[in-house]
Amino acid sequence: EADIYQTPRYLVIGTGKKITLECSQTMGHDKMYWYQQDPGMELHLIHYSYGVNSTEKGDLSSESTVSRIRTEHFPLTLESARPSHTSQYLCASSVTIDGPNYGYTFGSGTRLTVV
Amino acid sequence: GNSVTQMEGPVTLSEEAFLTINCTYTATGYPSLFWYVQYPGEGLQLLLKATKADDKGSNKGFEATYRKETTSFHLEKGSVQVSDSAVYFCALSDRGYQKVTFGTGTKLQVIP
Numbered sequence: 001e002a003d004i005y006q007t008p009r010y011l012v013i014g015t016g017k018k019i020t021l022e023c024s025q026t027m028g029h030d031k032m033y034w035y036q037q038d039p040g041m042e043l044h045l046i047h048y049s050y051g052v053n054s055t056e057k058g059d060l061s062s063e064s065t066v067s068r069i070r071t072e073h074f075p076l077t078l079e080s081a082r083p084s085h086t087s088q089y090l091c092a093s094s095v096t097i098d099g100p101n102y103g104y105t106f107g108s109g110t111r112l113t114v115v
Numbered sequence: 116g117n118s119v120t121q122m123e124g125p126v127t128l129s130e131e132a133f134l135t136i137n138c139t140y141t142a143t144g145y146p147s148l149f150w151y152v153q154y155p156g157e158g159l160q161l162l163l164k165a166t167k168a169d170d171k172g173s174n175k176g177f178e179a180t181y182r183k184e185t186t187s188f189h190l191e192k193g194s195v196q197v198s199d200s201a202v203y204f205c206a207l208s209d210r211g212y213q214k215v216t217f218g219t220g221t222k223l224q225v226i227p
Contacts, residue, residue: 006158041202041222042217043217048214090158102147102164102166103147103161103164103208104159104215106158107158108158109156
C-alpha cells in the first residue's frame with residue numbers, strides 16, 4: 001500500500017483558476033520531488049526539496065510553485081492554470097542514508113486537465 | 116552528467132514469450148540502478164534494484180543484473196503475462212545527491 005498520498009487523483013479546471021495539488025507522505029522521508037509526465041511517458045523533474053524550508057527548481061522550467069513547511073507535506077500550486085498545464089503530476093519521496101540509494105517512493109499521481 | 120538510455124517501444128509480445136528490455140547508462144562512480152513499473156493510470160512502483168556491480172535484482176519473475184563492464188542493466192522475464200502490460204522505466208542514482216535519473220520509458224503490451 002502507498003505511504004505517499006496525492007489528491008485529487010483527477011482534476012478538470014477552467015483556465016485562470018488557482019489550484020493546489022496535495023502530496024503527503026507518512027514515512028518521514030526528508031527528500032520530496034514533483035515530476036510532470038507528458039503523454040509520451042517521459043518524466044520531467046519540476047521541483048524538489050531536501051528538507052523543511054528547502055525547495056529547488058528542477059530540470060524542466062515550470063510556472064508552478066512549491067512549499068515545504070512540514071516534512072510530510074509538499075504541495076504544488078499553479079496561480080493561474082492554462083491548457084498547457086494539462087498533464088499528469090507525480091509526487092515522490094526518498095530518505096537520505098549513507099551508502100547506496102534505495103530509490104523513490106511514488107504517489108499515484110494527479111491527472112490535471114485545464115479547459 | 117548522468118544519463119539512462121533504454122530501448123524504445125512499444126514492445127508487443129504474446130503471453131508466455133520471453134522479455135528483454137535493454138538499458139544502458141552513463142554515470143561516474145558506482146550508481147545504484149533501478150527498474151520502475153507504471154501500470155495504466157497509476158504512479159511508478161519500484162520493481163527491482165541493484166546497488167553494486169554484479170548484483171542481480173529480482174521481483175515478480177523479473178530480473179536484471181548490474182553489469183559495470185558494459186554499463187548495462189537489462190530487464191528480463193522468462194514468461195510474460197497480460198498483467199505485465201505497463202510502462203517500464205530504467206533509472207540510476209549516484210551516491211552523492213541521490214537524485215534519480217530516469218530513462219524515457221518502454222511500453223510493454225502483452226496480448227493473449
